[in-house]
Amino acid sequence: LPAPHARAGSDRPTVIAHRGASAYAPENTLAAVDKAAELGIAWVENDVQRTKDGELVVLHDDNLKRTTDVEELFPGRAPWKVKDFTAAEIARLDAGSWFSPAYAGARVPTLEQFMDRMELHHQKLLLEIKNPDLYPGIEQQTLKVLANEGWLDRSHLARRLIVQSFSADSVRTVHKLKPAVKTGFLGTPSVADLPRYAAFADQINPSHGSISMGYVASVHYYTGPHGRPLEVFTWTVNDADAARLAADYGVDGIITNSPDVVRDALPDD
Numbered sequence: 001l002p003a004p005h006a007r008a009g010s011d012r013p014t015v016i017a018h019r020g021a022s023a024y025a026p027e028n029t030l031a032a033v034d035k036a037a038e039l040g041i042a043w044v045e046n047d048v049q050r051t052k053d054g055e056l057v058v059l060h061d062d063n064l065k066r067t068t069d070v071e072e073l074f075p076g077r078a079p080w081k082v083k084d085f086t087a088a089e090i091a092r093l094d095a096g097s098w099f100s101p102a103y104a105g106a107r108v109p110t111l112e113q114f115m116d117r118m119e120l121h122h123q124k125l126l127l128e129i130k131n132p133d134l135y136p137g138i139e140q141q142t143l144k145v146l147a148n149e150g151w152l153d154r155s156h157l158a159r160r161l162i163v164q165s166f167s168a169d170s171v172r173t174v175h176k177l178k179p180a181v182k183t184g185f186l187g188t189p190s191v192a193d194l195p196r197y198a199a200f201a202d203q204i205n206p207s208h209g210s211i212s213m214g215y216v217a218s219v220h221y222y223t224g225p226h227g228r229p230l231e232v233f234t235w236t237v238n239d240a241d242a243a244r245l246a247a248d249y250g251v252d253g254i255i256t257n258s259p260d261v262v263r264d265a266l267p268d269d
């Protein structure tokens with residue numbers, strides 16, 4: 001391979017708060033967005049799914065058990081899948097107590113509520129479309145919400161929004177529907193497959209245990225749909241040593257539950 005592209009722009013990887021600053025506040029809640037802002041972290045990652053009545057909400061798991069009191073409130077509704085509950089029902093759940101009593105009463109936010117809070121802090125969104133196979137049409141619907149919220153204007157598109165998924169089909173669909181949106185594929189495709197992904201993804205976002213300096217260089221070698229080298233945002237890196245190693249590998253972004261720890265571990269520009 002020819003010489004790899006270096007990190008674009010800065011020599012410091014971008015730090016992304018995973019599900020918000022989720023080491024310090026309940027994941028994917030407005031409190032976790034606020035905590036990221038308080039730490040001075042601009043980028044926030046989240047997970048988007050759909051309710052029974054078609055509302056997009058921010059939650060990681062496809063069921064509500066781990067991070068809410070759904071079993072207590074709706075004992076007869078096993079297996080407590082997001083897709084089997086209405087937005088009004090989900091809005092009643094406590095999504096904070098499982099994390100700490102200090103966050104009792106935190107709610108599962110809608111995507112609109114989540115983005116409104118981010119807009120308030122002037123943050124940047126790495127939006128993950130979760131389990132798209134469960135939610136036909138979620139790509140189009142997500143783009144509609146983004147448009148309604150004003151996140152598809154020129155400045156958001158250029159600097160403040162990336163849409164990613166573990167589903168290549170979903171990423172390809174987002175790219176086809178709205179080519180101006182920057183996209184990421186979550187996973188570690190073989191180097192031989194990278195050209196295929198470069199047709200519709202601007203980023204290849206692998207788990208940090210799955211990469212090497214050579215792999216990152218290979219990804220950087222290819223040009224994405226917007227004419228720039230493919231970027232690498234790796235996850236989920238929660239300690240200083242792992243963050244420094246990822247930075248040495250040349251990644252462009254580090255997705256972390258503890259964004260302050262990662263930021264403080266990275267060498268200055």
Ligand code: G3P
Pocket residue numbers: 018045047060128186235236255
């Ligand atoms: O953004 C990367 C990371 O969030 C992917 O894994 O399971 O935390 O959604 P997961």
Ligand code: CA
Pocket residue numbers: 045046047128
């Ligand atoms: Ca995620």
